[in-house]
Amino acid sequence: MSLVVEKFGGTSVGSVDRINAVADKLIERQAKGEKLVVVVSAMSGETNRLIGLAKEITQQPSAREMDVLVSTGEQVTIALLSMALHKRGNDARSYTGGQVSIRTDNVYSKARIQNIDAERIQTDLEKGRIVVIAGFQGIDEFGNITTLGRGGSDTTAVAVAAAINADECRIYTDVDGIYTTDPRVVPTAKRLEKITVEEMLELASLGAKVLQTRSVEFAGKYKVPLRVLSSFKEGLGTLIVYEDEDASMEAPLISGIAFQRDEAKLTIRGIPDHPGVAHQVLGPISDAHINVDVIIQNASAKGLTDLTFTVPRADYQACLGILDTLVADLGAKDIKGDDKIAKLSIVGVGMRSHSGVANKMFKTLADNDINIQMISTSEIKVSVIVEESKLDKAVESLHKAFDLEN
Numbered sequence: 001m002s003l004v005v006e007k008f009g010g011t012s013v014g015s016v017d018r019i020n021a022v023a024d025k026l027i028e029r030q031a032k033g034e035k036l037v038v039v040v041s042a043m044s045g046e047t048n049r050l051i052g053l054a055k056e057i058t059q060q061p062s063a064r065e066m067d068v069l070v071s072t073g074e075q076v077t078i079a080l081l082s083m084a085l086h087k088r089g090n091d092a093r094s095y096t097g098g099q100v101s102i103r104t105d106n107v108y109s110k111a112r113i114q115n116i117d118a119e120r121i122q123t124d125l126e127k128g129r130i131v132v133i134a135g136f137q138g139i140d141e142f143g144n145i146t147t148l149g150r151g152g153s154d155t156t157a158v159a160v161a162a163a164i165n166a167d168e169c170r171i172y173t174d175v176d177g178i179y180t181t182d183p184r185v186v187p188t189a190k191r192l193e194k195i196t197v198e199e200m201l202e203l204a205s206l207g208a209k210v211l212q213t214r215s216v217e218f219a220g221k222y223k224v225p226l227r228v229l230s231s232f233k234e235g236l237g238t239l240i241v242y243e244d245e246d247a248s249m250e251a252p253l254i255s256g257i258a259f260q261r262d263e264a265k266l267t268i269r270g271i272p273d274h275p276g277v278a279h280q281v282l283g284p285i286s287d288a289h290i291n292v293d294v295i296i297q298n299a300s301a302k303g304l305t306d307l308t309f310t311v312p313r314a315d316y317q318a319c320l321g322i323l324d325t326l327v328a329d330l331g332a333k334d335i336k337g338d339d340k341i342a343k344l345s346i347v348g349v350g351m352r353s354h355s356g357v358a359n360k361m362f363k364t365l366a367d368n369d370i371n372i373q374m375i376s377t378s379e380i381k382v383s384v385i386v387e388e389s390k391l392d393k394a395v396e397s398l399h400k401a402f403d404l405e406n
């Protein structure tokens, strides 16, 4: 009898009809001999609605209470899905993260899973129950409710699969697999039959929200057999593969394109250039828990240099404030900022063995009159910062230039 963890995202449980449809499928699969653990998200839109309620009360809600609040969305879904399963004759049990001891650290809103108590899950499975677990949430050592970051139900599912040593973890969503790029932006994007875990990790961390980055990290660490599929139509979806299984596969040059819209860029100009400048500028940003992404320091001219870096757009105003207080101390000239930028990345393990990939990217963007503001590369990706209004065109033209539709 195979043991499977299935995760259903917001749209897949977005209405009572959808929850009933999920329950029908689960009963069907159980009848075919699968032991099932199900992880669900909040109904679509619910997490945003809850965040909106908090913001109506205060712009600075307590991080602890935010997690108490947003974790309720998933609690609604586990109860409704369990009721739908009861109606179909299964003695399903629902559990919040705390109830199955999904122990995390205590970093509210981006907690990391440390341990899961598999015993309770196993006991239910042995009794023929379908186990329904709330995604996205856990509990810290003091019993505080924590959440795992947006999209965190993916991570719950993969972590549960690792903890119970499942034969497969299936992530059901509103697209039928992982595509060469977001199919909502490029309609000719192609579904991939498989993708290596390292490429998926890059795509996720560079903005493809189809899987939360941490879920891919977990999958890689524990080699969890992981598949992404549609909850709306039948199909094989996309399998995440681990290097050893994949040796025979001829790696394509580029596997996918990812992008992130909500970025901002700041430049501090005319800083007297001496050892410690980057630390003096970026230290206070990091102390404010703001994630700096791409960084460029210009070659200095006449002893003065410029430092440019990108941050999430939500942190833009806070960053401007911090730099304002630094300008005088550093003896710098001024600050410039732009919060209408986006990051676009091409990803592929094939890049390791082929040169000219970055150049082809730059030429394609130039041919389409898209200015590159910053560049950053690693072994299997090239990222560029462009004007946000040019992003869709940039993605489309690169998708075509690298022949991803075929």
Ligand code: ADP
Binding pocket: 008, 009, 010, 011, 012, 041, 151, 172, 173, 174, 175, 177, 178, 179, 180, 181, 182, 183, 184, 207, 208, 209, 210, 211, 256
């Ligand atoms: P869920 O609510 O099921 O967790 P998400 O909205 O978090 O679903 O993730 C699915 C969405 O991810 C898709 O609707 C799609 O727009 C987006 N997406 C971005 N990049 C990709 C990609 N490369 N392949 C598939 N989907 C992608």
Ligand code: ASP
Binding pocket: 009, 010, 041, 042, 047, 048, 073, 135, 136, 149, 150, 151, 152, 153, 154
């Ligand atoms: N409900 C949470 C969110 O909207 C977690 C998830 O859906 O994975 O981010």
Ligand code: MG
Binding pocket: 009, 151, 154, 209, 210, 211, 212
């Ligand atoms: Mg998601």
